[in-house]
Amino acid sequence: MVSNNQLFHLFSFLCFFQITCLHAQLCTQEQTSALLQFKQQFSFNNDAAYGNCDSVGIHSYPKMESWKEGSDCCSWDGVECDNNTSQVIGLDLSCSWLNGTIHPNSTIFSCFPHLQRLNLAFNDFGMSRISSECSRFTRLTHLNLSASNFSGKVPIEVSFLSKLVSLDLSYNDGLRLEEPGFELLVQNLTKVRELNLYDVNISSVVSNSLLNLTSLTLLDLTACELFGKFPDGIFHLPHLNVLSIHDNLALTGYFPELINSSSPLQYLGLSYTNFSGKLPDSIGNLKSLKTLGADFCNFYGSIPTSLGNLTEMTYLFIGYNYFTGMLPSSLSNLGNLVSLAVEFNDFEGKIADFLPNVKSLLYLSVDSNSFSGPFPSLGANLTKLVELGLSNNQLRGPLPSQIIGLPNLALLSLANNLINGTIPSWVFSLPAVKYFNLSNNKLTGHVKDFKSTNLIIVDLSNNNLHGRFPSSTFKLMKLSSLILSSNNFSGELDMLCHAISLKILVLSSNGFNGSIPQCLGNFSIYFSVLDLRKNNFSGTIPDTFVKENSFKTINLDSNGFEGPVPKSLENCKMLQVLDLGHNKFSDKFPYWLENLTSLQVLILRSNKFHGPVPNSKFKFPFPNLRVMDLSTNYFTGPLPRNFFKNLNAMMNVDEASFELKYLGMPSGRSPYYYSDCLTIVIKGSTMEMVKVLTIFIAIDLSKNNFEGEIPQIIGKLNSIQGLNLSHNSLTGHIPASLGNLTMLEWLDLSSNKLTGEIPQQLRNLKFLEVLNLSRNQLIGSIPQGKQFDTFLNDSYIDNLALCGPPLLNACHPRTSQPPPLMFQQEDNTSSGFNWEVILPGYICGLVWGLVMGYFMFSRGKPQWLVRIIEGERNKSGKRFKRYSHRNRAR
Known part of the structure; x- marks a missing residue:
């Protein structure tokens, strides 16, 4: 039985223990104030987590909101105290919505000498620097500053924290660890078990001192340069x-x-x-x-x-x-x-x-x-497959008529194989498929309705499929890309209006017909690619392109579209490629396109456009245009001088530093992309460019009725690769400034009315492969040396006053430099004579003829005159025979 004295002592001990424990948990006033001052530096924003807290299984919430004046800081969320000394030994403020800057003289560095664990991960400290004051944390064992938007140089003082067993500075884009910081870090942190420097710019050879870190369990040096x-x-x-x-x-x-x-x-x-x-x-x-x-x-x-x-x-x-x-x-x-x-x-x-x-x-x-071989038998055990990628191999034969169910398959890619036959029903019946790619095979037959309502991408291009494409596919709410090019599909596009999520529609090289529905421009503000080239479409283009749309490519080449170009195209502010070539458009030049600052390719080739290309109504027309093709139309008037003046994307392009990519191809490593395809005349031949490099630069204004001189300012376009001004009515001299087009690979000025000599400056065009100056009125000697030694007669035919290789008629001293005034044109006509020079001689000759005629008729035929006339006649006949013979030889 317990005595009263024993009960008293037990009660006294319990009271003393309770008071001691309460005292041990009470935070000091200095630390409480320091933490509250630290709190005042930040605001709370649930978007401030610089990283993704959910991905690492951390609940995100504002921990500091529980910090109140007058309460014990050891009870605050994220604060850990030592039970014996009441000193703060741990701060875990990860995923705490903190948004603000940590100042180098912050109280957190001066008031917590006993701190052992500091975790500030997944916040946004606004490119704060890691303070060198962190060296005060001499007892620190765990430091985590990951994914919190720190920047700048990692202070060398971090390497002084010799008790660290875990250091995480990962996922801070702007951090760098300069020499000798990395070497000191691995030399001094001999106890470290986890070292995570992901995305810290070290720019160094890996230190052999790492081999001394025998306690390492984790080493992450990803993306450290x-x-x-x-x-x-x-x-x-x-x-x-x-x-x-x-x-x-x-x-x-x-x-x-x-x-x-x-x-x-x-x-x-x-x-x-x-x-x-x-x-x-x-x-x-x-x-x-x-x-x-x-x-x-x-x-x-x-x-x-x-x-x-x-x-x-x-x-x-x-x-x-x-x-x-x-x-x-x-x-x-x-x-x-x-x-x-x-x-x-x-x-x-x-x-x-x-x-x-x-x-x-x-x-x-x-x-x-x-x-190689047939499509594999997947077996009953692979029913959990989510992605199956077998593209770009040599799989042959038809797909199996039946296959074990694949209820979870989201991606099926069999592109670029040798698969033939029809597409079996099980393919269309996959219930969960999102990405469906059977392109570039030898498949035949019809396409059936898809069972999956989750389809995002369908690519059946480059097969032998035919018939009408199922209209139900266009009604799929999530369908983003539909690529059916190079098949034999037919029918109209009435169902297009149901495709409310469509971004990419490629129907090129098929037999689709009818007109484009009125909903084209407004059924999806996300629509970026419309490629209908090489079909049988007709009618006018709906003038319904809404503002703030996302069109980047509109390619309607080789159809039967007619009427004017819709004015609402000026709403396509993101448009990069507009190809209306080979149609029946009849309109004046659509000047409002000049204000599309993203436009890189403009093709109006082979239509019925007419009238002059007017002076620009905008300050900087076509600032990013790289390809302009207005050929084979009925444009008149002078060449568009204003365009040449402002085509900045054709000037001073540094190919060495330019990122080589194709028009239409997105950044990243996605296997699903659209690559723009253009039909254009290159070096005299019509070519289809399946992929177009963004550094490809060319102008084609041929086969129109442009007149006047070639502007000197065209020489500013020094990055252009192709220039075709042929089959117009251009007059005057070839500008010497064309010699500045040092990247030029082909130049066609044929079938015009150009006069004067070929400028010697064209010898500077070291990349020139094709030159056509034929069917003009050029004179003088052809430049020799460099690229000009590679051009044949065809480059110069029908310029009767040209001489020198490769032509057979050599340049003679008295004719190699013809009298300049005799062939200059002051009135820009096609004559080649200057009447102010010739008229005095003409009058003298007329007077002399009248005098001689009087003597002949009054005194009979003087024998000396007969001998002179007969002799000249014989000489003229001989010259004519020699000239005719030379022409036959040519």
Whole structure:
């Protein structure tokens, strides 16, 4: 039985313990004030998370809202205190909606000397610098500043935090670690277990000091601008679970020949580096490996069969390399495999020989290899497949008439194979398919209704499909891209108005007919590509293009459209390509197009446009135009001098620094894109450019009724590659300024009324391959040397006063420099004579003839005059015979 004295002592102890614990949890006033001052530096914004908190499983909310004056800071959300000393030892403000700047003299650096853990990840600190005052945190073991919009140089003081076991500075786009910061960091942080510098700009060779970090479990140096050889000894660190050096394009290295079978490595990321060589057999020793990312490297050779020993593997990415041979059948042992990507190599054999027979496989991509044989039997175990990419191989024969159900398949890509026959019903019955690509095969027959209502992209281009395309497809609410080009489809487009989400519609090279429905311009503000070229469409273009639309390409080439160009096209502010060529449009020049600042290609070729091209009504017409084709119309008047003056995209293009890309191709690595195709005359031949480089620059104004002189200012377009002004009524001299067009590859000024000599400055055109100056009234010697030595007679025919090679008529001293006044034209006519010079001689000759005539008739025929006249007649006949003979020889 407990005595009263014992109860008293027990009660006293419990009271003392409670008071001690309460005192231990009370935050000091200094730390409370410091935290409240720190809070005042920020606002709370639920969009302030610079990264995605959900992706790392962290709940996002404003933790600081619970911080109130007069309450114990140790009870505040995100604050951790030591139970014995009441000192703040941990601050976790990750995903706290913080928006603002951390000042270098912030109270957080001066008032928390006992801080051990600091986590400010997933906030927005507005490009704040990491303060050198962080060196005060001498007891810090965990520092996480990831994805919080820090910038600038990482202070060298971070390397003084020698007790750090975890350092995470990842996902801050503007951070850089300059020399010798990286070297000091890995030398001093000898206890570090997790080192994450993802996207920190190090720009250095990988330090060998990393080999001394024997406690490392995670090393992430992704996208750090590293270069040089990566030390393969890191593969042997005894506790390393995660090694990621993705996206260091200048980083070289080899997979080590010997890998310890006790390695705990689970994640190995080498993608987008210059790692090369063969995968060694010892890769099979990495029994714990779950993810191998080795795509976009320079690996070559065959795949070792030991890869099948990695039974824990879930993700295997080895695409975009130089692997050859057959994939080993041992891959079927990878029972946990979720994703297998081997695209863009040179693997061969039959897909069924290595296809993993596993229920877990979701993603299979073997695109762009040399696999052959029939379409593989997928087997009953692959019913979970979400993506199946077999494009760009040599699969032959028809698709199987029946196949095991694929209820989850969202992507089916069989493009660029040799598949023939009709499309079986099971293909159209896939219930979940979103991306559907059977393009560039030999498929025939009709297209049936799709069962899936989730279709986003349908590409059936370049086959032999025919008949009417099912109108129900246009009614799919999510359909974004429909590409049916180069088939034999027919019918009208009345159902087009139902495609409310359509962005890309490509129906080129088919037999579609009828008119374009009135809904064209307003049924979707997201519509970006309309390609109807080479069909049988007719009628007028609806004048219904709404404001703020997203059209980038409108290609109506080779149809039967007529009438005027719709004025509402001026609402297409994002338009880059407008091709109305080879139709029946009848209109004056649509001057309002000049204000489309994004327009790069304008083709009005082979229509019935007429009248002059007026002076621009805008200050800067066509600022980004690179291709202008107004040929084969009825334009009159002078050449559009104002356009030449303001075509800035044709001037001073530095091809060396210009990003080479194609019109219509989006950025990124998406396999779904639209590439603009143009039909244009290049170097005298009509060509179809399936892909058009954005640096392609040309002007074609041929086959019109333009007149007057060629403006000197055209010489400012020094990046132009092709200039065709042929078959007009141009007069005057060839401007010497054309010699400034140093990138010119073809120049056609034929079939005009040009006079004068060929400017010697044209010898500067070192890239000129085709020159046509024929059928003009040019005179004098042809320039010699450089590119002019490559041109034949055809370049100069029907210019009777030209001389010198390659023509047979040589230039004589007395005729090589004809009297300049005799052939100058002051009135811009086609005459070639100056009557002010000739008239005095004409009058003198007339008087002399009258006098001689008087003597002849009054005194009979003087014998001396008869001898003179007869002699000249004989000489004239001989000259005529020689001239005729020379012409026949030519």
